[in-house]
Amino acid sequence: MAQASIVHARGDLHEPAVRDTLLDDIPRVTSPSIAPRLFAVSPRAELTFDIHEDLASAERDWRALEATADLTPFQTFGWLSAWHRHMGVRAGAKPAIVVGKRNRDVVCLFPFAVTPHGVARRLTFLGQDLCDYNAPLLAPGFAAQAGEQSFLELWRQIHRLIQATPALSHDLIVFTKMPEMIGSQRNPMMALGVQIHPSGAYETNLGTDWEKYYTDKRSSATRRRDRTKLKKLGEAGEVRFVDPQTDADVLASLETLAAQKSKQFEKMGVPDLFKQPGYIEFLRELASAPAAQRIAHISRLDVGNTWAALNLGLVHRDCYYHVLASYTDEAEVARFGPGAAHLRELLKYAISRGLARFDFTVGDEPYKRDWNDTEQQLHDYSAAVTIRGWPSAFVASSWRGMKRTIKHTAPLWNAVVKVRSTIAAMRRKPDAAKAEAAKDD
8 A cells, every 4th residue: 555644564473572561662663664574373374464544544445344244333434434533533533443464355453543641642442432342343263263372462563563653652552341252253352451341231132023022021010011101101192113214304313312311411410422522423424324324223202292212223234232312301201211112112123124133232221131131241451551651551440440349339339329410410400590590580
């Protein structure tokens, strides 16, 4: 490749191993033209690697691998390129896309980025915070050929090549929410010194018949309670599951979801995703993509004229991914569980589409356990690369361990939720008083 924006770099497994620890002696690349050398991953295969500093130059190889690779929707080019346009550029993220090839075949792709973090710079996954799963894209059989020891050697060389690229040098590595499995393959990055992520992820197998699935999953008493609540909702207006088709209806639904979700974030006392610069623009692009390329699915549960519950999910291959859900705060509707009714309709919708799985994604909300068949542990990894990165790496590792302990100790977690909600309520009171005073004026 001749693009000036791409640094070609290759490494050799027979070179001295590079330690991914403090004060590594890592050489710098001073020229984009470096003679290629080969990675020997196994006796049967040789890999070459290119590092792309922009997404456009990697798009062809990325999309070619995406068609057959094991991955999640959060590693698709459409998702990550939209994220980078609207959020990554604003945050100063610099892509570090590592493409591995055997001969001319693309066999793996690592969508990394280098992001500012105070006075330090971090190597992360591209779009890491907004991806429920972070992982490489792997061609079928890749993990079997790169055993744990081989991958550790491979990782040292990949990291050395990234760090040796002037624009991509960094002080620490922080990878989060890495799944143990990527499709049918074990994630080779589990060979790193990973920690368990504070939250897990949940999935259910759908089958082909909604009534059978529902009966198997929910007791007769629960189903009876569901019917009672649905009847109560019906007294407030006709209950309809809406699958918007026009761009105008899709985007209007998204705006309502954003407004409802922001209110919920405020009540919970947690940061509002929709206040992040570029976030709503990112979602709008996903929701309005051409039908052939669209993975985002917006849906609603209407009760009369009230848009009672909304959801943004992703449809990828044989799975529906439940990403963002909201519901109205109108008391006469909210108290009869429109969110739960909408979730049942989404499960039914996924079965009608012929999907095999429903992934509730990351988070330990109790309702996910009511439906799930499989819980997947997620993993994090952090390491200092320079003295400047050591404090941040230490804090990140310590905080994750503390957070997991709190979240998995019911009294502690309940106390945190209560304190957080109380503080949020105290903050809302002055705002409400100001709004009332403005109204009087």
